[in-house]
Amino acid sequence: MTIKRTLIWHSITIIGLLAATGLFALHDVDNLVTMTRFMEIQEKLNASFLEMRLLEKNYFLFKDDQAIHDIANSIRMVDGTLDDLSRDMIKAAGQEKYQDLRHALDAYRNKAQDIAASKARDEDSEMALRESGRQVLEFSTGLTMNARGKIGELISGSKRNLLISFPLFLVLAVFSTPIIFSRILSSLDKISLLALEVSQGRFLKIEGPVQNNELGAVITAMNTMSEQLRLREDELVQSKKLNSLGFLTAGVAHELNNPLNNISMICQTYEAMYDSIDAKDRLEFVSQIAGEVERIQAIVMSLLDFAKPKPTIFMPGGVNAVVRRSLKLVRNTLDVTNIEVLLDLTAGLPLVNMDVNQISQVLVNLFNNAIQAMSEDQTLAVRTRLSPDGMVEIEVQDTGHGMTPETLSSIFDPFFSTKGTDGTGLGLSVSYGIIKNHQGQINVQSEIDRGTTFDILLPAVESGEVENE
Numbered sequence: 001m002t003i004k005r006t007l008i009w010h011s012i013t014i015i016g017l018l019a020a021t022g023l024f025a026l027h028d029v030d031n032l033v034t035m036t037r038f039m040e041i042q043e044k045l046n047a048s049f050l051e052m053r054l055l056e057k058n059y060f061l062f063k064d065d066q067a068i069h070d071i072a073n074s075i076r077m078v079d080g081t082l083d084d085l086s087r088d089m090i091k092a093a094g095q096e097k098y099q100d101l102r103h104a105l106d107a108y109r110n111k112a113q114d115i116a117a118s119k120a121r122d123e124d125s126e127m128a129l130r131e132s133g134r135q136v137l138e139f140s141t142g143l144t145m146n147a148r149g150k151i152g153e154l155i156s157g158s159k160r161n162l163l164i165s166f167p168l169f170l171v172l173a174v175f176s177t178p179i180i181f182s183r184i185l186s187s188l189d190k191i192s193l194l195a196l197e198v199s200q201g202r203f204l205k206i207e208g209p210v211q212n213n214e215l216g217a218v219i220t221a222m223n224t225m226s227e228q229l230r231l232r233e234d235e236l237v238q239s240k241k242l243n244s245l246g247f248l249t250a251g252v253a254h255e256l257n258n259p260l261n262n263i264s265m266i267c268q269t270y271e272a273m274y275d276s277i278d279a280k281d282r283l284e285f286v287s288q289i290a291g292e293v294e295r296i297q298a299i300v301m302s303l304l305d306f307a308k309p310k311p312t313i314f315m316p317g318g319v320n321a322v323v324r325r326s327l328k329l330v331r332n333t334l335d336v337t338n339i340e341v342l343l344d345l346t347a348g349l350p351l352v353n354m355d356v357n358q359i360s361q362v363l364v365n366l367f368n369n370a371i372q373a374m375s376e377d378q379t380l381a382v383r384t385r386l387s388p389d390g391m392v393e394i395e396v397q398d399t400g401h402g403m404t405p406e407t408l409s410s411i412f413d414p415f416f417s418t419k420g421t422d423g424t425g426l427g428l429s430v431s432y433g434i435i436k437n438h439q440g441q442i443n444v445q446s447e448i449d450r451g452t453t454f455d456i457l458l459p460a461v462e463s464g465e466v467e468n469e
Helices: 003-061 063-083 084-094 096-118 123-199 213-270 280-309 319-337 355-374 426-436
Strands: 315-317 339-344 352-354 379-384 391-398 443-448 452-457
Touching: 003 063, 003 084, 003 123, 063 084, 063 096, 084 096, 084 123, 096 123, 096 452, 213 280, 315 319, 319 339, 319 352, 319 355, 319 379, 319 391, 352 452, 355 379, 355 391, 355 426, 355 452, 426 443
Parallel strands: 339 379
Antiparallel strands: 315 352, 379 391, 391 452, 443 452
């Protein structure tokens, strides 16, 4: 079920329960108001009937002729009250009981009128009047007691309804609502975490079953986006490698000339001295040629390894070895530009879980940028050490022209370049993504005409092993 439908049904259920509870409560309150109003009427009627009973005694015991007329007048007043409040009386007691009270009151009134007309004070008249008055009072008192019972039932029913509805709301609040929101929030947490990872250059995927709802669709889209970004990053890395390869080729061409010239000179010497040298010397010439050929092969293999795309493979390794390997790739460019290298590598550094080719790509890019920022006779310093927080640090420092604060704030942005049409603007952006994918950090400091320093921090492997180089 979709989140929208789940929330709608959940809301409908809660609103329905609230509406039902409210209607029951409103019905009970209305009945309580009716019964309370009826009780007020009955209390007044009972008071009137008690007064009539006293007037009976005055008439028969104290020979008060006015008392029988007062009884008739009181009955007329009660009769008017019953007429005026008939709707409230019928609603509270019912039509039948209302009519029974009227009939009992009519009989009492008729008997009082007969006695008033005859002025009779005999025992039979007294007993008949008293019996009629007693019936009216008892009936009215019974209605009062019945009303009190109904009020008690209404209060008990309201409590019962609250005791039934409260657990339902409690179940929804304590069990149902947290389950619904935990499912939503857990998916949102996964999406938020993936977005954070992607923003830091780690193109991961949300694993596990995907819910068939809106957030499930978002997770699927985020996974697809992350995979596509990872593929694009691989393409950018390879593109930057090829771009760097073009820069390296000039230096490599110079390096290849040296062994080729040596081979040419050996061949010329071998040809000129062939008749005057023995077999041992001839083998020496061949051995020298083979050595120079191996030198050429090593140079070419380094370039091929650098240019060839490879899958990301994380393995424990030493940063000093990667630094030396990366410097070999730019050694010839350094020689051509007459830039001095200051190498300060700390021995016994902890191993780092890394992809050697990718870290080498980052270093070659930093070396190339440093070379392009400097002129002849300047210095490129490369240092490794253990940082205070236990991470392995690689520092690449040049003495070039430096960068402004405005440039520094954008150097890791894709397609941002200070080289105009000569730069792709991808090198540092790709490097940033690689370092972040290694759970590391890359920081930069620069001053105009003072040079630039890049610091790469990589987490050390906790195995306790150290680099032997």
